[in-house]
Amino acid sequence: MKKALENYAFIDSQNLNLGIRDQGWELDFRRFKVFLKEKHGVAKAYLFLGYLPENEKLYNAMKSCGYELVFKPVVRSKKNGVKGNIDAELVLQAMIDYQNYAKAVIVTGDGDFYCLVKYLNEQGKLLNLLVPNRYKYSTLLRQGMLPGLPTIFINDSRHLLEYKKQHP
Numbered sequence: 001m002k003k004a005l006e007n008y009a010f011i012d013s014q015n016l017n018l019g020i021r022d023q024g025w026e027l028d029f030r031r032f033k034v035f036l037k038e039k040h041g042v043a044k045a046y047l048f049l050g051y052l053p054e055n056e057k058l059y060n061a062m063k064s065c066g067y068e069l070v071f072k073p074v075v076r077s078k079k080n081g082v083k084g085n086i087d088a089e090l091v092l093q094a095m096i097d098y099q100n101y102a103k104a105v106i107v108t109g110d111g112d113f114y115c116l117v118k119y120l121n122e123q124g125k126l127l128n129l130l131v132p133n134r135y136k137y138s139t140l141l142r143q144g145m146l147p148g149l150p151t152i153f154i155n156d157s158r159h160l161l162e163y164k165k166q167h168p
Contacts, residue, residue: 005100005101005102006043007040007101007103007105008043008045008097009044009045009046009106010048010093010104010107011045011046011048011067011108012086012090012107012110013047013049015107015109016107016132016154019109019133019137020132023158025158025163026162028161028164030065033065033067035160035161045068046070047068047069048070048090050085072089087112094116094120104125104126105128105129106120106129108131108132109131109137109138109141111140111141114140114145126149128151128152130154131151133154133155134153135155
């Protein structure tokens with residue numbers, strides 16, 4: 001008997017993190033992973049990020065939450081600081097795994113992913129687009145550009161996903 005395909009999430013970590021922080025709160029990545037599994041049936045969640053050796057502790061924490069990390073080497077410059085654009089890696093992974101998942105959940109508000117979101121939606125392979133900030137995301141990803149796009153705003157679930165500092 002053939003195993004049923006499961007849903008995969010492809011997460012633009014920089015857009016997610018900055019989109020949430022712009023609203024004055026911090027995402028609890030452990031809760032977010034549970035949210036992806038319980039609300040969206042996600043079995044595998046890829047987290048795309050620029051690699052910095054000094055962030056190894058953070059990477060280990062993300063792995064322990066169950067994320068599959070996909071790194072891109074970062075470029076450092078005096079003018080722009082650190083740059084680790086992961087767009088191509090996310091699109092490539094979504095297409096490499098295309099036959100392995102039932103539906104994709106794309107987590108970003110970045111219009112650079114318009115072509116991927118549009119294609120997956122047209123093929124019936126997009127479960128949801130999860131946008132970190134309802135008030136600040138690309139015009140390309142709005143309903144007018146992609147009619148019928150299944151969009152969910154992460155800030156609507158702040159009460160479930162906000163990191164709450166533990167007091168001893």
